[in-house]
Amino acid sequence: MIWLRDHGVTCVRVMLEYCQGEHRYLEHPVGRFVPNMVQFWDDLFELLEKIGIRVLLTPYDTFFMWVRWRHHPYNRANGGVCASQGEWLTSPEMRAAIKNRLAFASDRWGGSPALFGWDIWNEIHPAHGGGDPATAAPFIDDVASWLRAHEIKQRGYANLQTVSVFGPELIKHPSLVEAIFRHPLLDFANTHLYEQGTIDAPADTVTPALAVARLMRTAVEEAGDRPVFDSEHGPIHSFKDKKRTLPAAFDDGYFRHIQWAHLASGGAGGGMRWPNRHPHVLTDGMRQAQQALARFLPLVDWTRFGRRNLSQDLRCDDPGLALTGCGDKHQAIIWAVRTDSLSPEGTLVPYQAAAPATLDIPGLADGSYAVITYDTRKGAVIARSEAGCSGGMLRVAAGPVHTDLAVAVMPANPA
Template identity: 55%
Template structure:
């Protein structure tokens, strides 16, 4: 694999051992690496033409991209979601003409994979940017007007010739970069939609099976194993089109390894007025999504953000407000039982995440080691946890639990949670834990540090503890507390 080079032609990164591959944990709805250690997707969506990665195109400023990726790593980021082709602009097509891969684009991906290998970042990769492909169809190389096989994007899922182009693109990527552990997983199709198949979902199962089996068989032939796979959907479609079997394809398709949707809930999430209600709605959507899964596969949001306020209202949220909105959504996602903090679509000008959002990602990354994710058979407990005066988000099994509590009774004029009010306490009850003694570690989600610890007992199928007074929010890791065994005790 080629390495990124600087303007003077020198290598930016030396050859390093390959990153370990990621797979689904055997006993939990989360992810692990080859050593069996937990791995959690913390990151966001990025694009090859956005400010922070744009310098790698034609190697115009590769040094700045490397510096940025190193900063992401230091910020706790583990994963970026990217589209192999981002069709918002006309000079980032992966093929031109159809079936001929653009050398400068191939070089971009060679260099990005090399950097991610060295730095230790991974990519959730999807082959087609369906949103801008649809809007800018006039210029797309697959359009018959430009020598391609497809008359309209309304036939993109049903046209046999286009299917071959899609599989060929996936095959090219699998052969060239599929051997790398920097590839976390394939999002085989971005935002699958009935409009892409003549307003029908009848062929979704066959389409997913065809792409999935092709990539899996190819990777297995080449590498003896395959990367995890998913297919994403614009989340509101699940409720807008209840007569179509979208849930079956997204949450339960037998060929897919984990489930993902794009959580763009209308109102609080798309156009937020405060930072509390978006988290409440996010937690409910995660709970509903987990209820659709029958085989304990992981679930995660792979796109969210204030899309309506940014795209339609042309408004960038104030930074302090957006930082809190981002942090609240991330903890609602993780605490409700999804993997990681969700993957924000920036929806800001400039189109990047803020430093405050990066600090929130670091705080979450530092919290993760408090729980044993490889054995965490979590189930959502948002509605079952009792904590009077707080919005409760949580998940747990018989051995451990994760709880996040958020105050919503004291909002400032700008919609943020007030921090100049008296701290509040209450009794917290978490059901489902086996009888025994547990350590309850309170975590400051803003500062990224443990702020209190206490011991609590689980009795009669639930654990109760008194909440130390808090002003705004706090996360809790609840883990078994076993007595230390005397090394000289050989009675076992």
């Protein structure tokens, strides 16, 4: 845990129950909280508080609860409260059990400074409501409002809330967009970026990042002023279905590019990777990539950054570069990555013949700006310069981009 903190990790996402086996149920039977599991969480919260990392907590591992439903204590066949997976969102008895679990967790750990917020339902899905996407909003109405009222009654305030979604379901069921990105009871929006053929089974390390940039652009636009981030992504199809663990060097590049695309699109942080590796942990290279991103963050005044996605309006005179960015009238973040320098293995290799690139960044107020170019691999500033914005367009001399780089823009003389 100290290792995570020292590499810039501030928040982890954990499920209260991982039910891929028979010895990790939080409740068994329904309503009886297993002492060993409760002690595990007591110990983990104590550790999180000591180290200074927060947790986004979700009450159920709905994937394994679905595939192993015949074993789960909530199954009515096992003396539980619900007859089928298709009634999870609608059954009054299931709702009561969910609230009881959330009440227990909130009363015991909800006052901890280590709790970032609740993901009150992991990967909400129409199948959890009998195949009807319209069941998501009433579920959120009920459970989110109940939890908020319960927490305010217990301690005078409520923790942040969100609901996560398996990203492709937003395309299959567009009506889910309103519930996920704009439900009035949720505090931030949360997606799992598992796009088929790009992110879930990567053939190179750049295409998945460009997919993330595209998907996050849409997410940021749908969420409006609400913060949004990806809390689960990775090569799930390669790992789970093809039984293939990506080579570490490839996976490190895939991870690093995705996190910069996520941040530059306007997402909060670099996103959260589900390892999809043996062993089930991120590599040293991925931690180093997180550390490099963490070193970049102080270059931006986040308390004043009302960012919107700029990706479609950015321009560059180097046709081999793809640009992702976000900004407001006073600041901007840009990530530039080469699309024309991939090895046969799909990794990005330095393009030594790259000419100095010029970026056009729109939307800034006229004036003088400090421009910082940043090496995303080394986690170090490449150069600092100044540029003037006129007519709402800032022209930035970024230098030659051999692989990728990030750019931070801020007023040269901030008030």
